[in-house]
Amino acid sequence: EYVILNGGLIERSEAKVDIEDRGYQFGDGVYEVIRVYNGKMFTADEHLERLLESGKKIELNIPYSIGQLKQMLAEMIERNNLELGIVYMQFSRGTSPRNHAYPGADVAPVLTAYTRETSRPVESMRNGVKAILIEDIRWLRCDIKSLNLLGNIMAKQKAAQTGCFEAIQHRGNTVTEGSSSNVAIVKNGKLYTHPATNLILNGITRRKINEICTENGVALEESAFTKDDLLDADEVFMSSTSAEITPITEIEGKPIGNGSPGPITNKLQNLFEEAIEKQCGS
Ligand code: PMP
Structure with missing residues (x-):
């Protein structure tokens, strides 16, 4: 090695x-x-x-x-x-x-x-994962991919302790991002994701997903959404290099939509898979 x-x-x-x-x-x-x-x-x-x-x-x-x-x-x-x-x-x-x-x-x-x-997280990509909500206590330069990850690891630990896969952070009512992922919601066929400001890391997976939306006619709005929007969403997913596009089907014990991964999430997963194959072969 x-x-x-x-x-x-x-x-x-x-x-x-x-x-x-x-x-x-x-x-x-x-x-x-x-x-x-x-x-x-x-x-x-x-x-x-x-x-x-x-x-x-x-x-x-x-x-x-x-x-x-x-x-x-x-x-x-x-x-x-x-x-x-x-x-x-x-x-x-x-x-x-x-x-x-x-x-x-x-x-x-x-x-x-x-x-x-590491293998791809096939099981959670197919079935979805649970998440908790947690106040975002990190600093104001989350756009920097810094080695300092205390806020992130403390949030993730809280999720792990409650049997959840991710901690979705919020500043007051505004949802920012996961502890190691970006978060997007789907409402009435439209995708919402926090804009790439100092409050989030502008994920490479997030950018690829946004590109895919634009190229495939999926309505996209890069605007902040609230905790209520999140809990009322039709679909929620997280995105990261390791988790790719992983549906979030339960937050704070409440099911999202009907509790299983939604059609737009599935569509984006398929298109993301194609992007991988195009660059790296299948
Ligand atoms: N936000 C945070 C806080 C992260 O740690 C990560 C994973 N590195 C992401 C978002 C997703 O970024 P990427 O898609 O580039 O992996």
Whole structure:
């Protein structure tokens, strides 16, 4: 099993980071997760562009081009014979004596990346999952894919403790996003999803779904919706790199629609599948 440490492929057991790595101490860094189907990365350019953007937003300079990053990841995927799974990649701001202010330009970011075999969540994509509602206590730069995930993991843990798959967060009455996913609702044939502001991560899956809607005549509105809209929706689904399009069929113990995945969700799942096949083969 090979991993990437600072641009080179090495055995996982050889990969060591310093205890004063700023990612470890402060969560000072950014990351991405990219799906691999048939040994090929899906929407790699979009993910790597977002990684560079996240870096820019925190003044962390990532010294690689998208092409270079893609090539490194492809090499790792090949060396590890990964057919179906994910690659995880992160840049921390580097290693230097602990101090909140950023270190000087002589300190290079630390890159780590690895692969993991994972199947597609076929069962939950078919049958749907349960979710809870929870106040969104995160900071106001949720558009940055930051290593700091305390708000997200605390929300997810609450869901897990109650036997639910996801925690849908809201700021007051406004629904923002899941703990590790975007959330969309369908009402009277129209899809609603929170606009790509500072309050959500603009998911690559979310963007692909929006593109699919536009290309296939599914009405789409990128506008915020309330907790009541969510609970009264005909259909609800979450989207992410790992969960793809997963129907949410029960929230806070109440069924959504008739309690099973709806027709528009199913249609989008089929079109998303086609997009995967087009890029990665079947
Ligand atoms: N929002 C949050 C908070 C997330 O952690 C994720 C998953 N990375 C998403 C949305 C979905 O993003 P993507 O579709 O790019 O995986």
